[in-house]
Amino acid sequence: MTIQHEVSSGNVFADIGVSEPAETLAKAELARRISSIIKHRHLKQTDAAKLLKVDQPKISKLVRGQLTDFSIERLMSFLMQLDRDIEIVIKKRPRTRDDSHIAVSSV
Numbered sequence: 001m002t003i004q005h006e007v008s009s010g011n012v013f014a015d016i017g018v019s020e021p022a023e024t025l026a027k028a029e030l031a032r033r034i035s036s037i038i039k040h041r042h043l044k045q046t047d048a049a050k051l052l053k054v055d056q057p058k059i060s061k062l063v064r065g066q067l068t069d070f071s072i073e074r075l076m077s078f079l080m081q082l083d084r085d086i087e088i089v090i091k092k093r094p095r096t097r098d099d100s101h102i103a104v105s106s107v
Helices: 021-040 045-052 056-063 072-081
Strands: none
16 A cells, blocks of 8 residues: 655645735744744743733634734734744855745754
8 A cells, every 4th residue: 555645845824725825824934933932932822912012812813823913014023022032044045945934943
């Protein structure tokens, strides 16, 4: 019996056909970082909402990965309100890759 499989592109959103997969992956990673900070600080959703100047249901959506209400810029603003610096690095895409991408990394 042979198991069928596909090799991933490295972006699950591209693999499943989401429009704008690079941006979607970046938003997901930013939201994951925000959720991690909220959890690490032991903040309740209501406290996180006050800190980020949104209502609690928005925080609930964010931590559950429902990100249609959030732009990349808004998520970056949340990170800055959570005492994080953001650096944007622009570089030439390697010739070995067909598509450009957005990466979120931490130091």
